[in-house]
Amino acid sequence: MSRTLHLNAFLMGVGHHEAAWRHPHTDPSRVGDVRHFQELARIAERGTLDSVFLADGLAVGPAVRHNIQAVFEPLTLLAALATATDHIGLIATVSTTYNEPFNTARKFASLDHLSGGRAGWNIVTSAQSREAWNFNLDEHPAHADRYRRAAEFVDVAIKLWDSWEDDALVLDTAAGVFADTDRVHEVGHAGEAFKVRGPLNTPRPPQGRPLLVQAGSSPDGIAFAARYAEAVFTAQQTLADSQAFYAALRRATTAAGRDPDLVKVLPGIAPVIGGTEAEAQALAAELEALIVPEHALAQLSGMTGIDLSGYPLDGPLPDLPDVTSVQAHQSRYQLVVELARRERLTLRQLIGRLGGGRGHRVVAGTPEQIADQIELWFTEGAADGFNVMPPLLPSGLADFVDHVVPLLRARGLFRHEYTGRTLREHYGLPRPASSYATRELVTA
Amino acid sequence: MSRTLHLNAFLMGVGHHEAAWRHPHTDPSRVGDVRHFQELARIAERGTLDSVFLADGLAVGPAVRHNIQAVFEPLTLLAALATATDHIGLIATVSTTYNEPFNTARKFASLDHLSGGRAGWNIVTSAQSREAWNFNLDEHPAHADRYRRAAEFVDVAIKLWDSWEDDALVLDTAAGVFADTDRVHEVGHAGEAFKVRGPLNTPRPPQGRPLLVQAGSSPDGIAFAARYAEAVFTAQQTLADSQAFYAALRRATTAAGRDPDLVKVLPGIAPVIGGTEAEAQALAAELEALIVPEHALAQLSGMTGIDLSGYPLDGPLPDLPDVTSVQAHQSRYQLVVELARRERLTLRQLIGRLGGGRGHRVVAGTPEQIADQIELWFTEGAADGFNVMPPLLPSGLADFVDHVVPLLRARGLFRHEYTGRTLREHYGLPRPASSYATRELVTA
Numbered sequence: 001m002s003r004t005l006h007l008n009a010f011l012m013g014v015g016h017h018e019a020a021w022r023h024p025h026t027d028p029s030r031v032g033d034v035r036h037f038q039e040l041a042r043i044a045e046r047g048t049l050d051s052v053f054l055a056d057g058l059a060v061g062p063a064v065r066h067n068i069q070a071v072f073e074p075l076t077l078l079a080a081l082a083t084a085t086d087h088i089g090l091i092a093t094v095s096t097t098y099n100e101p102f103n104t105a106r107k108f109a110s111l112d113h114l115s116g117g118r119a120g121w122n123i124v125t126s127a128q129s130r131e132a133w134n135f136n137l138d139e140h141p142a143h144a145d146r147y148r149r150a151a152e153f154v155d156v157a158i159k160l161w162d163s164w165e166d167d168a169l170v171l172d173t174a175a176g177v178f179a180d181t182d183r184v185h186e187v188g189h190a191g192e193a194f195k196v197r198g199p200l201n202t203p204r205p206p207q208g209r210p211l212l213v214q215a216g217s218s219p220d221g222i223a224f225a226a227r228y229a230e231a232v233f234t235a236q237q238t239l240a241d242s243q244a245f246y247a248a249l250r251r252a253t254t255a256a257g258r259d260p261d262l263v264k265v266l267p268g269i270a271p272v273i274g275g276t277e278a279e280a281q282a283l284a285a286e287l288e289a290l291i292v293p294e295h296a297l298a299q300l301s302g303m304t305g306i307d308l309s310g311y312p313l314d315g316p317l318p319d320l321p322d323v324t325s326v327q328a329h330q331s332r333y334q335l336v337v338e339l340a341r342r343e344r345l346t347l348r349q350l351i352g353r354l355g356g357g358r359g360h361r362v363v364a365g366t367p368e369q370i371a372d373q374i375e376l377w378f379t380e381g382a383a384d385g386f387n388v389m390p391p392l393l394p395s396g397l398a399d400f401v402d403h404v405v406p407l408l409r410a411r412g413l414f415r416h417e418y419t420g421r422t423l424r425e426h427y428g429l430p431r432p433a434s435s436y437a438t439r440e441l442v443t444a
Numbered sequence: 445m446s447r448t449l450h451l452n453a454f455l456m457g458v459g460h461h462e463a464a465w466r467h468p469h470t471d472p473s474r475v476g477d478v479r480h481f482q483e484l485a486r487i488a489e490r491g492t493l494d495s496v497f498l499a500d501g502l503a504v505g506p507a508v509r510h511n512i513q514a515v516f517e518p519l520t521l522l523a524a525l526a527t528a529t530d531h532i533g534l535i536a537t538v539s540t541t542y543n544e545p546f547n548t549a550r551k552f553a554s555l556d557h558l559s560g561g562r563a564g565w566n567i568v569t570s571a572q573s574r575e576a577w578n579f580n581l582d583e584h585p586a587h588a589d590r591y592r593r594a595a596e597f598v599d600v601a602i603k604l605w606d607s608w609e610d611d612a613l614v615l616d617t618a619a620g621v622f623a624d625t626d627r628v629h630e631v632g633h634a635g636e637a638f639k640v641r642g643p644l645n646t647p648r649p650p651q652g653r654p655l656l657v658q659a660g661s662s663p664d665g666i667a668f669a670a671r672y673a674e675a676v677f678t679a680q681q682t683l684a685d686s687q688a689f690y691a692a693l694r695r696a697t698t699a700a701g702r703d704p705d706l707v708k709v710l711p712g713i714a715p716v717i718g719g720t721e722a723e724a725q726a727l728a729a730e731l732e733a734l735i736v737p738e739h740a741l742a743q744l745s746g747m748t749g750i751d752l753s754g755y756p757l758d759g760p761l762p763d764l765p766d767v768t769s770v771q772a773h774q775s776r777y778q779l780v781v782e783l784a785r786r787e788r789l790t791l792r793q794l795i796g797r798l799g800g801g802r803g804h805r806v807v808a809g810t811p812e813q814i815a816d817q818i819e820l821w822f823t824e825g826a827a828d829g830f831n832v833m834p835p836l837l838p839s840g841l842a843d844f845v846d847h848v849v850p851l852l853r854a855r856g857l858f859r860h861e862y863t864g865r866t867l868r869e870h871y872g873l874p875r876p877a878s879s880y881a882t883r884e885l886v887t888a
Contacts, residue, residue, distance in 0.1 A: 019620075021615075021617065021622065022617040022618075022620060028615050028617065028622070029615060032557050032647065034526070034527060034557075034558045038527070058546065058550075058645065059645055060628070060644070060645040062625055064622060064623045065621060065622065065623055065624075065625045066621065066622060068622055069622065069623065069646070069647070070645070070646070071554070071557050071647060072554045072557060072558065072646070073550050073551050073553075073554035073646075075519075075520055075523075076520065076523040076551055076554040076555055076558060077523070077554065079519075079520040079521070079523035079524045080523045080524060080526060080527045080558050082524055083482070083524045083527055083528060084527060098546075098547070099544075099547065100542065100543075100580075102502065102579060103502075103542070103543065106502075106517050107520055109517075110515070110516045110517035110521065111520055113478075113515050113516060114478045114520060114524050130641075133639075133640075134546040134640050134641060134642065135544055135546060135640075136638055136640070137639075171465075171472050171473060173466040173472065174466075176510055176734070176736040177509060177510065178465065178472070178508060178510060178511055178512055178513065179508045179509055179513065180509075181508065181509045184508060194580055195577075195580045195582075196577075196578050196579075196580070197574075197577035197578060198578065199504055200504070201501065201502065201503055201504040201513065201514070202513070202514070202515050202516075203476065203513070203515060290620070292620040295620070
């Protein structure tokens with residue numbers, strides 16, 4: 001196959017539907033059991049998926065009353081999954097706003113070493129004021145300031161991963177030389193937000209650098225992705241929107257001087273799978289009926305930054321401010337407002353539509369119908385693959401792997417077995433050379 | 445047995461002797477192989493040891509030329525070991541000077557959840573200027589400032605671990621109530637160094653709080669340990685010094701209003717084990733001969749903060765400044781200076797004495813002789829147990845577990861099997877109640 005579909009399993013508690021934990025097919029007590037996540041990773045690996053991914057937020061608010069709360073921090077959980085799997089990539093979300101680049105570069109290097117080259121970093125700038133309050137601040141830094149810090153943060157991290165050249169480890173026991181310090185470099189970064197001398201305190205990771213993933217789709221987010229990202233997670237409701245995003249990202253990537261084929265775009269898809277279309281629709285309706293409206297409205301208020309609790313559920317979404325004034329998650333805000341207006345949804349209907357994927361696309365149908373949608377978007381310039389968000393876990397992931405993946409394989413769209421060893425190899429991306437590797441090696 | 449010996453395996457690369465990686469019994473390439481550490485943890489667990497422990501530093505300097513460098517970050521490595529073991533405690537070093545309390549509290553909660561209650565935190569304030577340079581600073585903060593920040597840092601972490609009461613998770617699927625938000629508390633901390641609203645974004649960890657461990661033995665360090673520590677690692681060269689430290693720490697703990705029996709003191713011991721005393725001495729000599737003198741002198745310069753490279757190896761340690769002017773690792777500085785003066789050592793001899801344990805006590809002998817030393821210190825008020833630092837890994841740990849531990853068991857000093865489930869239970873320490881758990885539960 002010339003162009004290969006890429007599939008990531010987005011692992012979230014016992015399912016992506018906000019009421020998943022209330023459904024009889026899940027056991028919410030397993031959200032704190034590492035064996036649950038080991039099982040999920042092994043199911044994804046059975047399906048030869050490229051990677052698993054964990055989102056993250058650095059605060060908990062009143063929403064925890066009605067919705068499941070993650071128990072594990074992504075990097076520690078993925079380290080535990082690394083030793084329970086052999087092939088699948090491991091992508092962790094870490095915020096550039098509330099961490100230091102030295103610690104972050106080092107932890108991802110550690111995960112990459114632990115997993116034999118399977119680490120990926122979903123770079124986020126954090127979106128809630130509630131997170132700022134846990135990190136000595138009274139308010140969340142502005143959108144543009146967060147992205148400026150993020151860019152410098154990633155610059156520093158890349159220098160640190162590169163600071164040990166690949167051949168710096170000598171291990172010459174006879175001479176007593178462990179590392180060739182001529183090939184271990186101070187990075188001497190001094191910028192607006194960070195001053196970091198380096199080198200990193202670990203040899204270069206197996207992948208050189210972890211896979212860099214990004215998920216913000218605002219103008220700032222696209223500019224950031226064009227410059228740094230190797231895979232992009234995005235929420236897109238329609239084929240046309242996703243095609244427009246895909247084309248815009250490729251243009252921006254080219255303008256940034258990078259090959260757009262080396263940036264893989266993965267829209268979210270929440271597949272509600274049934275043996276028949278009616279069964280799939282029944283499962284979707286069953287889940288929607290389990291939504292707690294006051295909770296969903298509070299979530300929507302958080303997503304839009306507007307308190308919607310006073311509005312009638314069966315009335316329309318009220319007029320909201322222009323997206324450019326929003327300091328939180330701009331692209332998701334715009335998506336929600338457009339969805340409600342385009343389809344003239346009441347608040348109750350909007351809540352139902354968002355319950356399955358928080359703005360990501362929900363597709364209910366048979367395995368064939370879901371495979372058709374994946375193939376359509378993949379062949380029509382809307383996606384290089386998908387960020388798969390099963391409504392129920394583990395059952396929804398098992399259904400996807402056992403019933404949708406075989407169809408994608410049969411159509412020649414997806415691998416039958418792993419052919420690469422590292423996450424970069426799964427995504428068909430090169431291993432970057434160290435920027436410090438300037439010396440010609442004259443000895444063969 | 446009324447009073448129980450506690451044993452921790454301090455895991456460091458392929459051994460604690462600075463030349464371990466050059467010895468034919470080790471394979472230095474395994475320092476980056478997670479299976480090496482899984483093997484070490486399983487050996488320690490075979491010996492029913494209380495815990496394994498990883499040290500840490502946030503910089504690498506020129507010493508990496510001649511000495512092995514850790515590849516893994518402690519928390520990610522211990523997460524990977526959690527799923528490879530069932531009983532043994534997992535203690536990670538994390539610096540309070542170069543991290544944020546929210547992130548740190550959260551990662552330890554995650555490790556505690558992952559391991560079913562086996563997490564411990566070795567609280568350090570970091571000791572090198574080289575570390576400051578990786579975190580936006582031109583120089584390392586002063587000793588007293590670091591300890592003041594550390595105390596506030598731990599105060600915040602404790603509030604965060606307590607912020608979810610034990611019974612806050614309701615999981616009422618019928619009513620749609622996941623957590624009882626009346627039992628999830630903002631912590632509202634506003635102090636000199638930190639402003640953290642909370643609550644933590646994870647339910648209370650299985651142990652309530654991870655085991656708190658501390659390793660600085662300066663006056664600031666002892667004051668800190670008296671207030672917070674539940675286990676103390678310490679470097680002591682002689683029985684008399686360790687007895688004095690043990691008594692001083694108990695007095696300080698009592699003065700701080702805590703029960704001194706709930707603070708376990710574990711001096712370091714580097715056991716060089718031989719079938720006969722001559723075999724043990726031969727192994728010690730073999731290791732000493734592998735030391736690279738220029739490297740060892742550079743290490744000693746780092747430990748004392750004084751450049752010793754100009755001094756003759758066969759001359760004495762030159763006069764050094766008073767310990768109170770030292771901003772780095774004060775207690776280790778004092779130990780080194782006293783060792784050199786007490787035994788009138790040349791620089792070369794001092795380097796040989798420090799090579800086995802960086803200031804920790806080295807005991808070369810038969811398993812019986814090592815068990816005798818452990819029993820002597822344990823019964824004579826110098827130790828509650830030991831931080832075991834094998835010169836070679838894994839062989840030195842296997843020798844300790846297979847030859848010394850059975851003697852300690854036969855003498856009634858050490859457990860034959862694990863009787864507890866959590867790290868706190870192994871150390872005989874209580875599970876702390878949440879400081880927010882003020883409500884009487886009137887329903888049975």
